[in-house]
Amino acid sequence: MDPAKQAFLHGLFDAAVTAADAEAALRAHLPDRPKGRVVVVGAGKGAAQLAAAFERLWDGPLTGVVVTRYGYGAPCKHIRVMEASHPVPDAAGAKATAALFGAVAELGPDDLVVALICGGGSALLPAPLEGLTLEDEQALNQALLASGAPIGVMNAIRKHCSAIKGGRLAAAAHPARVVSLVVSDVPGDDPAQVASGPTVPDHVSLSDARAMIEARGIVLPTQIMAHLAGDTGTAPSPTDAVFTGNEVHVIASARLSLEAAARAAQAQGIGAVILSDAIEGEARVIGQMHAAIAREVATQGHPFTPPVVILSGGETTVTLNGAGGRGGRNSEFLLSFANEIDGVAGITALAADTDGIDGSEDNAGAFADGQTAAAMRAAGVAPDDALRRNDAWGAFDAADSLFVPGPTGTNVNDLRAILVGELP
Template structure:
């Protein structure tokens, strides 16, 4: 087995651990006396809806929204598609459809919310006085700021009519059970898809402070909106949420543990650095490269052969809005530069949803000769990293990883194989 095949096998094990049917089965709620209505959003929402229909085996209705090209067949639950990461008019229609689905429910009815990563962009809902263009401008400003996902979501929730628990509040007095596939560091359910059914403890004043301390430049219309008390999202202690329940059914932690187990089955010890690593992708790449070099040169902090696994969600501060790629390829290009010329190190970084940023790849592969291969193709890897064109660098080196949409999303997956045995 080649090193690429080995790393791909680990990625597949991580994705399989977050499979919709596997994740949902142990978390199905008791059946209600009234109706069962499913709502949901995210890159894996259609697969979750289809699995829920199969497992529930009783009358069910509702609507979920997913990214264009990520839909799958369902029998009773309507699947809508919208744009990601830039919200569009289809997302507005999907948001309206979700509110329609939970309207007029009573205390005997059950709402099952199937929520996973990507839902924030798929559910635009600008408050009165703002437009879809304003929501796009907010999204652009937050992405360009390089702020971690928790900060971005804390601000988004006070500039939306659906985020921050507002969809669950609209379903009251029905009971809402949120079944969440976490793609955020720390698995805070209020952060996944900006929490359409889970309120957040970050207040409006807290969101304003985050904007100020991080120097995030927002358009005047959004500054005015967030300056008014009407922007305030509901609090977690609001009585409308008293009967609701929230469960994390899949996460980066569980997926990394599955990958580690698969590596052990193939005879390679595995260690998990963390499932919640945040920070600038290039800096995190440098850090991982330093660890890999230390293992090769001094057999510490781990002894080779070993595969080092990590997850979380890094960020990329945009310097070139025409750049290509995403945070995983940016991480890996920085890593490739950090291990240049070093033998015995092979790595992959990929988004578990199958798409990393702006192109059709999930991520890429790298080793000690990758930076030289990029140069041999006529490119400067350091310049391409600075220009936010990590995709172009790995395309030039024929090192892209393109599995296609996976139907789930538990965030970044990174695997570094050091001192690979001959019989992997």
């Protein structure tokens, strides 16, 4: 693979991540100082970096607690940073959830709660409702991750099984005012979907969640299904008076990061097009679609003229088949893509999660070009078989094509960047 092309795509990733920088994103959205206390709460893979940036920017006393993924912490002076498991919840997450509730307890109308919310918070905030256990919530998360359901469906189900999601943390903070500052990692940038909306309620009812499960044939643990069949999991409505006066601001998103990547490409004399920031669907199918576009550009020169970078964002899904492979949605997307461009010259691609971690492995994603599938075969890995087994990590590891930038401190969903043509 051409090192210059790899470096070019890596630069686009860096531009996208920089556009979601915690301090820059927060600076324009600082709330007015209240008469009373300021309490900061938060959850997500970039929550610690958001908390540290908020401390640097805030002119006044504050306290608080945020939870992030193991290894994603950042030093804070006044805000307690806790770490827990992602993507499957653990006891540390339950302890952190209790700490967040404790932080907002017994506040008054003159107090302010600043909620720093970003992707990954759903798993980091386990809080099973009465009648459910942490083990039930773990089993729910595992079932949803394996189901291939889009993030909106997963979050609709999660919030009706949780004591903190669906706006319940904001309700617990009442009568204090809650200002939610959200880094969106979901298609469409609906803040109620980020981290399943611990401080942002939505209108998706319990009956809606049941209908989603039935329509998609999602298989959930027996205890969860029994709970959802009752009426004890209904999340609060956005019209509830406890949310009056609260504010919600999306301060960074996939769209802004894609636009930054496009500008970075154009600055180097490469045209750039953004397909969409909200692409959803099965990762391997979306990989085939992107490959078809790239092949058309490479071989026919339309609908875009090379050299050009094709950019897209959103959150694909992977339906696990139980074969025990390793990888995440970006790696699976790119393995499918690599199969479809096998032997085609002039195409180089990067697919990566902007938080720096794809699924449960240590890579953000991977690189691929027209020779990647051949490199896998030369290393003894059949790409088609690896895709069947959901073992994209193993295939790209064998081809020495993994992309491992480390945790980035932010999370605005996935970045797919496909360079068609040659660099100037």
